Amino acid sequence: MLGRLNHVAIAVPDIAAAAAVYRDTLGAEVSDAVPQPDHGVTTVFIILPNTKIELLEPLGENSPIAKFLERSPDGGIHHICYEVDDIIAARDKLTRDGARVLGGGEPKIGAHGKPVLFLHPKDFCGTLVELEQA
Amino acid sequence: MLGRLNHVAIAVPDIAAAAAVYRDTLGAEVSDAVPQPDHGVTTVFIILPNTKIELLEPLGENSPIAKFLERSPDGGIHHICYEVDDIIAARDKLTRDGARVLGGGEPKIGAHGKPVLFLHPKDFCGTLVELEQA
Numbered sequence: 001m002l003g004r005l006n007h008v009a010i011a012v013p014d015i016a017a018a019a020a021v022y023r024d025t026l027g028a029e030v031s032d033a034v035p036q037p038d039h040g041v042t043t044v045f046i047i048l049p050n051t052k053i054e055l056l057e058p059l060g061e062n063s064p065i066a067k068f069l070e071r072s073p074d075g076g077i078h079h080i081c082y083e084v085d086d087i088i089a090a091r092d093k094l095t096r097d098g099a100r101v102l103g104g105g106e107p108k109i110g111a112h113g114k115p116v117l118f119l120h121p122k123d124f125c126g127t128l129v130e131l132e133q134a
Numbered sequence: 135m136l137g138r139l140n141h142v143a144i145a146v147p148d149i150a151a152a153a154a155v156y157r158d159t160l161g162a163e164v165s166d167a168v169p170q171p172d173h174g175v176t177t178v179f180i181i182l183p184n185t186k187i188e189l190l191e192p193l194g195e196n197s198p199i200a201k202f203l204e205r206s207p208d209g210g211i212h213h214i215c216y217e218v219d220d221i222i223a224a225r226d227k228l229t230r231d232g233a234r235v236l237g238g239g240e241p242k243i244g245a246h247g248k249p250v251l252f253l254h255p256k257d258f259c260g261t262l263v264e265l266e267q268a
Contacts, residue, residue: 003183012259012260018259050139053214
């Protein structure tokens with residue numbers, strides 16, 4: 001079921017500073033910052049040869065990463081996103097196996113324009129897992 | 135400088151249970167568990183099409199991940215490992231740029247038999263970064 005690692009998301013308090021660390025200090029290819037008001041974040045992608053890192057900065061008053069940054073003000077790894085071929089089949093299998101799908105279980109359109117689901121960290125080694133339709 | 139994402143490491147309290155979640159619930163290819171007494175961990179690799187996840191369980195009395203699991207008993211993402219072509223050149227550039235390399239700055243042989251360095255989380259968006267010679 002599990003396909004490629006689509007991205008690792010890192011929540012940061014200052015996305016311009018974080019992008020500069022990856023571009024200038026680590027010498028990576030870094031995209032422009034894109035405000036995503038529908039998702040409550042501004043995103044920057046670090047393009048690696050085999051996958052990408054997604055930097056996330058809170059945007060607006062109800063950002064889904066605001067609480068995470070209250071607990072970890074320097075930033076930190078927020079979630080990990082795996083691709084699946086069929087997100088509905090994946091959801092149904094996970095639910096049958098007793099894993100908890102967040103938000104009612106209906107896929108939403110994620111920051112990349114594809115259907116996504118988030119899984120409960122308690123069921124996945126303490127990590128927030130995003131599944132994205134490949 | 136930054137090359138492939140070599141792996142994402144997830145510290146877990148029970149590696150057999152974590153491996154079962156990835157194998158049975160998420161349907162991924164999972165390696166056998168390998169005790170690595172020199173590194174104070176037991177490792178399992180989740181093999182994805184483009185990279186891998188490294189599950190880590192503490193081994194022995196002075197495991198480097200023991201404190202992390204005290205703070206996060208369910209487990210969590212412990213570090214992220216990027217490949218570099220020349221780890222000495224990478225270290226020297228990072229040091230010139232004011233980033234802190236942990237453990238005195240001399241590469242050690244990591245769990246994959248290659249030279250590695252760890253970078254200070256405060257200088258890298260709150261994330262522990264491992265660099266591995268490609």
